[in-house]
Amino acid sequence: MVKNNQPLGATIRRDEVTGEIFVARVIHGGLASRSLLNPGDRLMEVNQQPVGGMSPEEIIRILASCQGTVMFKLVPKIEKPANQQATLFVQAMVDYSPQQDPAIPCAEAGIQFCRGDVLEVLDQADALWWQARKLRGAPGCAGLIPSIGQLKKQKETCWWQSFRALSWFSSCLSSAPTPPYIEVVRYQRHLQARHRLIALVPSGVGVNELRRRLIETQPKTFRGPVPTTRAPKSYEEPGQEYHFISRSQFESMVDSQFLEYGNHKGHLYGTSFDAIADVLDRGMVCVVDIDPQVLVRTQELWGYVVFVKPPSIYSLRQTRKNAQVVTSYYVNRPFKDEDFQEMVEMGRKMEAQYGHLFDCVLVNDRLLDACVELLSAVQRAQDEPQWVPALWVSPADRS
């Protein structure tokens, strides 16, 4: 229901048999809920005009023409619906716009959300349309969001198709498709608990440099346990960013021990479970760079995923003037414009495909700024309360 273009925070429905008009739902925190309207109340009159037998559209027209106070005459529903469900917090894995969803009963009552938003679900009484509010920004009124059941029904809408594309990628590595929402809880790591694994997702834009500098700032805190077959550079200390091993040693580890491994510019690199566990068990923070498809957001690793994104081509030209790119022919050469275009394009594609898996997006523009930002993101991940998947935390540990 809308008056003077302002939603009243309620929807109505007509009983097709009796023609009676009922309040269908009342949005939590909206004007109608403050006026003590309840779902199931029978609407008799609006400003003394009987509404029985009218269509909902006619009633909305009456409301739209009302000036000042609106008086409803209602027959209240005898038993009030008790919302027994505990509040649920979910993190959206998809973008959603009610204006583009043809199935929503009232687009004005819906809320728009983006991947990564945390939503407080206040009402799940309707199996198809839940009421929720976004936690980011100023606390607003609740709105309708599709329930998980409703999302499953809506396989053909545009925004759902983009979600299916995403879940296809994730399913390359996990057999379960990505759900549209995951239940999350607020969690503060105990001081004695293992640190979260820090996973930097590269898009060819300086992840190695950032990882190296992070470890260098506090070598007793940060460690990168990546075995590699390449030779150490003059400034690299074995065991800090890399373990330098022979190809035959590497190959003997390949079958069982790696989360991910591959050939990069002629050398083998890997991320092994044991090496990560070793760093974490020493009470240090383990920092790896990893392909976004590798599942590190698990109960074992508590991965905190930082996507390192390129700035604009203009900024790349400015900041990489003196930088060298290592080509696949083992030659260092200055960056070219094609390299920058490739970085920007790669960053755009990765964000579109895997954005729902990133805890933090960091733009590697000016190197020192990016280093400071990375350090503070890593500290936040370890020391501040975080929304994490509910599956990771036992009920006794939830705050």
Ligand SMILES: Nc1ncnc2c1ncn2[C@@H]1O[C@H](COP(=O)(O)OP(=O)(O)OP(=O)(O)O)[C@@H](O)[C@H]1O
């Ligand atoms: N913000 C920055 N400003 C200037 N130079 C940078 C910046 N970030 C990285 N570089 C330089 O760019 C070059 C490539 O960086 P790096 O080797 O870390 O890239 P990478 O993302 O790991 O690339 P690849 O995935 O291809 O190995 C290095 O010479 C590095 O010093």
